[in-house]
Amino acid sequence: QVQLHQWGAGLLKPSETLSLTCAVYGGSFSDYYWSWIRQPPGKGLEWIGEIDHFGSTNYNPSLKSRVTMSVDTSKNQLSLKLSSLTAADTAVYYCARVDSDGYNRPYFDYWGPGTLVTVSS
Amino acid sequence: QSVLTQPPSASGTPGQRVTISCSGSSSNIGSNYVYWYQLLPGTAPKLLISRNNQRPSGVPDRFSGSKSVTSASLAISGLRSEDEADYYCAAWDDSLSRPVFGGGTKLTVL
Secondary structure (H helix, E strand, C coil): CCHHHHEEECEEEECCEEEEEEEEECCCCCCCEEEEEECCCCCCEEEEEEECCCCCCEECCCCCCHHHEEEEEECCCEEEEEEEHHHHHHEEEEEEEEEEECCCEEEEEECCCCEEECCCC | CCECCCCCCCEEEECCCCEEECCCCCCCCCCCCHHHEEECCCCCCEEHHHHHHHECCCCCCCCCEECCCCCEEEECCCHHHHCCCCEEEEEEECCEEEEECCCCCEEEEE
16 A cells, blocks of 8 residues: 655745655655645645656656756655745645556546645744 | 536435536547545545546445546435545546546535
8 A cells, every 4th residue: 555654844934945854664765756736715626746766757847947857766755846835836746656648648546644834924 | 727627516415316416528538447445534545436436345336427528426325324426537637637636526414
Protein backbone atom coordinates (compact mmCIF):
# COMPACT_ATOMS: atom_id res chain seq x y z
CA GLN A 1 0.00 0.00 0.00
CA VAL A 2 1.38 3.37 -1.00
CA GLN A 3 1.47 6.00 1.74
CA LEU A 4 2.66 9.57 1.57
CA HIS A 5 3.68 11.44 4.71
CA GLN A 6 4.44 15.12 4.58
CA TRP A 7 5.76 17.80 6.90
CA GLY A 8 7.03 21.34 7.02
CA ALA A 9 6.61 24.71 8.70
CA GLY A 10 3.00 25.77 9.00
CA LEU A 11 3.31 29.48 9.79
CA LEU A 12 5.47 31.78 7.70
CA LYS A 13 5.84 35.50 7.19
CA PRO A 14 5.47 37.38 3.90
CA SER A 15 8.61 37.24 1.76
CA GLU A 16 9.79 34.03 3.45
CA THR A 17 10.27 30.68 1.71
CA LEU A 18 7.96 27.70 2.17
CA SER A 19 9.70 24.36 2.56
CA LEU A 20 7.80 21.06 2.59
CA THR A 21 8.93 17.45 2.37
CA CYS A 22 6.97 14.36 1.39
CA ALA A 23 8.12 10.81 2.12
CA VAL A 24 6.82 7.90 0.06
CA TYR A 25 6.33 4.47 1.60
CA GLY A 26 5.40 1.41 -0.43
CA GLY A 27 5.43 1.05 -4.18
CA SER A 28 8.13 2.24 -6.53
CA PHE A 29 9.50 5.76 -6.18
CA SER A 30 11.44 5.74 -9.42
CA ASP A 31 8.60 4.57 -11.69
CA TYR A 32 6.48 7.67 -11.17
CA TYR A 33 6.36 11.41 -11.30
CA TRP A 34 5.38 13.13 -8.05
CA SER A 35 3.34 16.30 -7.78
CA TRP A 36 2.56 19.11 -5.40
CA ILE A 37 -0.99 20.51 -5.38
CA ARG A 38 -2.46 23.20 -3.17
CA GLN A 39 -5.88 24.33 -2.02
CA PRO A 40 -6.30 27.91 -0.77
CA PRO A 41 -9.04 28.38 1.83
CA GLY A 42 -12.45 28.34 0.17
CA LYS A 43 -10.96 27.82 -3.28
CA GLY A 44 -10.29 24.96 -5.66
CA LEU A 45 -7.24 22.81 -6.16
CA GLU A 46 -4.22 24.19 -8.03
CA TRP A 47 -1.45 22.09 -9.54
CA ILE A 48 1.97 23.43 -8.57
CA GLY A 49 4.21 21.08 -10.51
CA GLU A 50 5.79 17.66 -10.74
CA ILE A 51 9.15 15.93 -10.52
CA ASP A 52 10.55 12.50 -11.36
CA HIS A 53 13.33 10.54 -9.67
CA PHE A 54 15.93 12.05 -11.99
CA GLY A 55 14.92 15.51 -10.85
CA SER A 56 13.21 16.41 -14.11
CA THR A 57 10.52 18.98 -13.38
CA ASN A 58 7.43 20.59 -14.87
CA TYR A 59 6.00 23.64 -13.11
CA ASN A 60 2.77 25.58 -13.33
CA PRO A 61 3.73 28.70 -15.33
CA SER A 62 1.89 30.90 -12.84
CA LEU A 63 4.26 29.78 -10.05
CA LYS A 64 7.35 28.79 -12.02
CA SER A 65 9.49 31.77 -11.03
CA ARG A 66 9.11 30.99 -7.33
CA VAL A 67 9.01 27.16 -7.24
CA THR A 68 11.81 24.68 -6.76
CA MET A 69 11.19 20.94 -6.47
CA SER A 70 13.79 18.34 -5.63
CA VAL A 71 14.05 14.64 -4.80
CA ASP A 72 16.19 12.51 -2.52
CA THR A 73 16.00 9.04 -4.04
CA SER A 74 17.98 7.49 -1.18
CA LYS A 75 15.11 8.36 1.14
CA ASN A 76 12.21 8.22 -1.36
CA GLN A 77 11.43 11.84 -0.58
CA LEU A 78 10.44 14.88 -2.58
CA SER A 79 10.57 18.48 -1.49
CA LEU A 80 8.93 21.75 -2.40
CA LYS A 81 10.26 25.26 -1.95
CA LEU A 82 8.14 28.29 -2.74
CA SER A 83 9.80 31.66 -2.33
CA SER A 84 8.65 35.25 -1.86
CA LEU A 85 5.52 34.20 -0.05
CA THR A 86 2.44 36.39 0.20
CA ALA A 87 -0.90 35.88 1.92
CA ALA A 88 -2.21 34.48 -1.36
CA ASP A 89 0.04 31.46 -0.85
CA THR A 90 -1.89 30.45 2.27
CA ALA A 91 -3.22 26.99 1.46
CA VAL A 92 -3.22 23.32 2.25
CA TYR A 93 -0.37 21.80 0.30
CA TYR A 94 -0.59 18.18 -0.86
CA CYS A 95 1.96 15.84 -2.36
CA ALA A 96 0.61 13.19 -4.71
CA ARG A 97 1.77 10.33 -6.90
CA VAL A 98 1.29 10.86 -10.61
CA ASP A 99 0.02 8.04 -12.77
CA SER A 100 -0.84 8.44 -16.43
CA ASP A 101 -3.66 7.36 -18.70
CA GLY A 102 -3.15 5.62 -22.00
CA TYR A 103 -2.34 8.98 -23.61
CA ASN A 104 0.41 9.97 -21.19
CA ARG A 105 -1.83 12.46 -19.43
CA PRO A 106 -1.31 12.64 -15.65
CA TYR A 107 -3.70 12.03 -12.83
CA PHE A 108 -3.14 11.60 -9.10
CA ASP A 109 -3.77 8.20 -7.55
CA TYR A 110 -2.27 8.58 -4.07
CA TRP A 111 -2.14 11.71 -2.00
CA GLY A 112 -0.58 12.87 1.23
CA PRO A 113 -2.80 14.19 4.04
CA GLY A 114 -1.91 17.80 3.36
CA THR A 115 -0.05 20.49 5.28
CA LEU A 116 -1.69 23.79 6.11
CA VAL A 117 0.67 26.66 5.42
CA THR A 118 -0.39 30.09 6.64
CA VAL A 119 1.40 33.21 5.50
CA SER A 120 0.83 36.07 7.90
CA SER A 121 2.82 38.88 9.43
CA GLN B 1 -11.31 31.16 -10.91
CA SER B 2 -11.19 27.44 -11.64
CA VAL B 3 -10.93 26.20 -15.21
CA LEU B 4 -13.59 23.56 -14.64
CA THR B 5 -16.96 24.65 -13.25
CA GLN B 6 -18.75 22.83 -10.46
CA PRO B 7 -21.71 23.84 -8.31
CA PRO B 8 -20.40 25.00 -4.92
CA SER B 9 -22.82 22.81 -2.99
CA ALA B 10 -25.08 19.79 -3.24
CA SER B 11 -27.18 17.96 -0.72
CA GLY B 12 -29.31 14.90 -0.23
CA THR B 13 -30.84 12.67 2.40
CA PRO B 14 -29.59 9.20 3.32
CA GLY B 15 -30.44 6.68 0.63
CA GLN B 16 -30.97 9.31 -2.05
CA ARG B 17 -29.09 9.64 -5.32
CA VAL B 18 -27.22 12.87 -5.97
CA THR B 19 -25.26 14.06 -8.95
CA ILE B 20 -22.49 16.64 -9.17
CA SER B 21 -21.75 18.28 -12.48
CA CYS B 22 -18.47 19.47 -13.94
CA SER B 23 -18.36 21.70 -16.98
CA GLY B 24 -15.29 22.35 -19.11
CA SER B 25 -14.30 22.98 -22.69
CA SER B 26 -12.97 21.26 -25.77
CA SER B 27 -9.39 21.64 -24.56
CA ASN B 28 -9.93 19.74 -21.34
CA ILE B 29 -13.00 17.57 -20.76
CA GLY B 30 -13.78 17.55 -24.47
CA SER B 31 -10.54 15.82 -25.34
CA ASN B 32 -9.28 14.13 -22.20
CA TYR B 33 -10.33 11.83 -19.38
CA VAL B 34 -12.11 13.20 -16.32
CA TYR B 35 -11.15 12.25 -12.78
CA TRP B 36 -13.02 12.74 -9.53
CA TYR B 37 -11.49 13.16 -6.09
CA GLN B 38 -13.04 13.07 -2.61
CA LEU B 39 -11.61 15.38 0.05
CA LEU B 40 -12.41 14.84 3.69
CA PRO B 41 -10.98 17.23 6.30
CA GLY B 42 -7.77 15.98 7.83
CA THR B 43 -7.41 13.01 5.52
CA ALA B 44 -5.60 12.34 2.28
CA PRO B 45 -7.71 13.06 -0.80
CA LYS B 46 -8.99 9.94 -2.50
CA LEU B 47 -9.26 9.10 -6.19
CA LEU B 48 -12.90 8.14 -6.71
CA ILE B 49 -13.31 7.91 -10.45
CA SER B 50 -10.61 7.41 -13.05
CA ARG B 51 -10.81 7.79 -16.84
CA ASN B 52 -14.39 9.17 -16.85
CA ASN B 53 -16.11 6.17 -15.30
CA GLN B 54 -13.62 3.67 -13.83
CA ARG B 55 -13.69 2.96 -10.10
CA PRO B 56 -10.31 2.24 -8.51
CA SER B 57 -10.12 -0.81 -6.30
CA GLY B 58 -11.95 -0.28 -3.03
CA VAL B 59 -14.32 2.44 -4.24
CA PRO B 60 -17.93 1.35 -3.70
CA ASP B 61 -20.12 0.89 -6.76
CA ARG B 62 -22.41 3.55 -5.31
CA PHE B 63 -20.07 6.00 -7.00
CA SER B 64 -20.23 6.35 -10.78
CA GLY B 65 -18.94 8.79 -13.35
CA SER B 66 -20.00 9.81 -16.81
CA LYS B 67 -18.92 12.23 -19.49
CA SER B 68 -20.67 13.85 -22.43
CA VAL B 69 -18.82 16.18 -24.81
CA THR B 70 -17.46 18.93 -22.52
CA SER B 71 -19.26 18.03 -19.30
CA ALA B 72 -18.99 15.28 -16.73
CA SER B 73 -20.98 14.08 -13.77
CA LEU B 74 -20.37 12.19 -10.58
CA ALA B 75 -23.34 10.25 -9.24
CA ILE B 76 -23.61 8.91 -5.72
CA SER B 77 -26.44 6.51 -5.03
CA GLY B 78 -27.59 5.19 -1.67
CA LEU B 79 -26.23 8.31 -0.01
CA ARG B 80 -24.57 7.78 3.38
CA SER B 81 -23.50 10.19 6.09
CA GLU B 82 -19.85 9.32 5.45
CA ASP B 83 -20.21 10.63 1.89
CA GLU B 84 -20.33 14.17 3.29
CA ALA B 85 -17.17 15.65 1.78
CA ASP B 86 -15.83 17.95 -0.90
CA TYR B 87 -15.70 16.54 -4.42
CA TYR B 88 -13.43 17.80 -7.19
CA CYS B 89 -13.32 17.02 -10.89
CA ALA B 90 -10.08 17.22 -12.85
CA ALA B 91 -8.77 16.80 -16.36
CA TRP B 92 -5.71 17.55 -18.45
CA ASP B 93 -5.96 20.78 -20.43
CA ASP B 94 -4.34 20.67 -23.87
CA SER B 95 -4.19 24.47 -24.19
CA LEU B 96 -2.69 25.11 -20.76
CA SER B 97 -0.54 21.94 -20.87
CA ARG B 98 -1.27 21.15 -17.27
CA PRO B 99 -3.91 19.39 -15.17
CA VAL B 100 -6.86 21.56 -14.18
CA PHE B 101 -9.46 21.20 -11.46
CA GLY B 102 -12.96 22.29 -10.66
CA GLY B 103 -13.71 24.61 -7.78
CA GLY B 104 -15.10 21.76 -5.73
CA THR B 105 -18.59 20.82 -4.55
CA LYS B 106 -19.40 20.49 -0.88
CA LEU B 107 -21.83 17.62 -0.41
CA THR B 108 -24.05 17.75 2.65
CA VAL B 109 -25.99 14.72 3.81
CA LEU B 110 -29.09 16.08 5.51
